[in-house]
Amino acid sequence: TLEELNPSVALLRKTAEAVGDFRKTPIYIVGTDCNAKRNIAKLLANSIIYRYLCSEDLLEDVLGGKDALAAFRESDEKGYLEVETEGLKQLTSMGSLVLCCGDGAVMNSTNLGLLRHGVSIWIDVPLELAVNDMLKSKGAQAISDPDSFSQAMAKLRQRYDDLKERYAVSDVTVSVQNVASQLGYSSIDSLSLEDMVIELLVNIANG
Numbered sequence: 001t002l003e004e005l006n007p008s009v010a011l012l013r014k015t016a017e018a019v020g021d022f023r024k025t026p027i028y029i030v031g032t033d034c035n036a037k038r039n040i041a042k043l044l045a046n047s048i049i050y051r052y053l054c055s056e057d058l059l060e061d062v063l064g065g066k067d068a069l070a071a072f073r074e075s076d077e078k079g080y081l082e083v084e085t086e087g088l089k090q091l092t093s094m095g096s097l098v099l100c101c102g103d104g105a106v107m108n109s110t111n112l113g114l115l116r117h118g119v120s121i122w123i124d125v126p127l128e129l130a131v132n133d134m135l136k137s138k139g140a141q142a143i144s145d146p147d148s149f150s151q152a153m154a155k156l157r158q159r160y161d162d163l164k165e166r167y168a169v170s171d172v173t174v175s176v177q178n179v180a181s182q183l184g185y186s187s188i189d190s191l192s193l194e195d196m197v198i199e200l201l202v203n204i205a206n207g
Helices: 009-022 035-047 055-063 066-075 077-091 109-117 127-136 140-144 146-167 176-182 193-206
Strands: 027-030 051-054 097-100 119-124 172-175
Touching: 009 035, 009 193, 027 035, 035 051, 035 097, 035 119, 035 127, 035 193, 051 055, 055 066, 055 077, 055 097, 066 077, 077 109, 119 176, 119 193, 127 146, 172 176, 172 193, 176 193
Parallel strands: 027 097, 027 119, 051 097, 119 172
Antiparallel strands: none
16 A cells, blocks of 8 residues: 555664664665555665655656557567666766666666665566466456466566576565565565565665
8 A cells, every 4th residue: 555655663663773874875675566566665775765766657757658668578578678777877977876777788788787775676576466467457347357467477486587697686675576475474464565675675684
């Protein structure tokens, strides 16, 4: 919910304890795109008084929407990576920024190198979350169609397998499922955004 994107007093206190010396260092969030990843990044930014940006949103604004971005990425991967590189060059010069990155940020060595200007974090989300978000954007018929889910999952799984080694070069890796398990939850449904942000902050401070 939108209320969850406003940090509680307890989270702000823990933020003050954990942030320490990394103030103004940009933070880059990578991993499979979904609402959970974006909302965790937003709450992190709100908690440490950083600006939040999403590179995919910026590209969608330039190109004219999600479908236009997807078509561009599939038809001209080289051009997509070049655009991502130019965007990262501009954004990595900004301090006090949480940037939620698209997959282009990890798809070549140039872009990976640009992420070294800050702290990179791989938020490893269950692929089901990303598939459900994808199908919701296509309407009720896609959500209820088991074939649509299977096809979307197969496509996303292939992309994940292709990129997971590149995600893994991040400074910090935080798995949604592992955090839920560590906190004793039987399901990730019990996990809150604040739980995830606290785990991110602890890992950044210890890193």
